[in-house]
Amino acid sequence: MIFTMNRTGRPLPKNFFDRDVDRVARDLIGTVLTVDGVGGPIVETESYDSADPASHAFERRRTARNAAMFGPPGHAYVYRIYGMHWCLNFVCREASAVLIRAVEPVYGIDTMMRRRGTDQPKNLCSGPGKLCQALGVTRAEDGASLFAPPFALHRAGGAVAIASGVRIGISKAREAERRFGLRQSPFLSRRFP
DNA sequence: CGATAGATCGGCT
DNA sequence: GCCGATCTATCGC
Numbered sequence: 001m002i003f004t005m006n007r008t009g010r011p012l013p014k015n016f017f018d019r020d021v022d023r024v025a026r027d028l029i030g031t032v033l034t035v036d037g038v039g040g041p042i043v044e045t046e047s048y049d050s051a052d053p054a055s056h057a058f059e060r061r062r063t064a065r066n067a068a069m070f071g072p073p074g075h076a077y078v079y080r081i082y083g084m085h086w087c088l089n090f091v092c093r094e095a096s097a098v099l100i101r102a103v104e105p106v107y108g109i110d111t112m113m114r115r116r117g118t119d120q121p122k123n124l125c126s127g128p129g130k131l132c133q134a135l136g137v138t139r140a141e142d143g144a145s146l147f148a149p150p151f152a153l154h155r156a157g158g159a160v161a162i163a164s165g166v167r168i169g170i171s172k173a174r175e176a177e178r179r180f181g182l183r184q185s186p187f188l189s190r191r192f193p
Numbered sequence: 194c195g196a197t198a199g200a201t202c203g204g205c206t
Numbered sequence: 207g208c209c210g211a212t213c214t215a216t217c218g219c
């Protein structure tokens with residue numbers, strides 16, 4: 001049913017993001033993300049690497065926008081999409097990154113409801129743009145370390161039922177199965193088939 | 194419930 | 207100019 005986790009999880013190891021991006025994307029499912037104390041367990045991710053036509057680092061130079069992707073692992077890459085929403089990524093090794101697509105709202109729900117303008121829990125963090133609005137993530141966090149405030153990442157042990165499928169909203173490399181999620185979570189951006 | 198239109202703008206060609 | 211790792215409202219069944 002609903003994924004529950006308390007604050008007793010331990011912080012992620014410093015080398016957590018210096019690994020294969022698909023592995024990181026899987027391991028992030030169930031990891032508790034908070035931004036200034038607001039957040040909850042990550043329930044949906046997607047992976048992108050520099051050999052991936054859908055990636056912002058694919059056959060491109062480093063620019064002002066994608067600079068964080070070319071930086072060291074363990075930092076945030078935040079960019080604006082469709083001229084109005086923010087998307088939060090966690091940078092991994094070799095210009096790869098994990099897009100955070102959905103979070104189960106657990107901590108600071110009142111703050112999330114105010115920022116999102118809705119009192120529907122399932123509509124607070126069920127999408128990359130929504131969760132940035134709910135958690136207060138903007139360009140100000142682009143390039144910031146994931147191991148320092150406002151970010152905090154904790155993970156408890158235990159197995160998690162992972163679903164995988166094709167990524168959402170892209171026009172290139174649509175067939176790649178690089179979307180991962182907590183199976184049956186009510187807080188996904190979309191259900192897995 | 195599924196499909197679709199419109200909003201809106203920075204980065205890149 | 208074009209278009210996107212999206213969201214919301216609104217339409218139709």
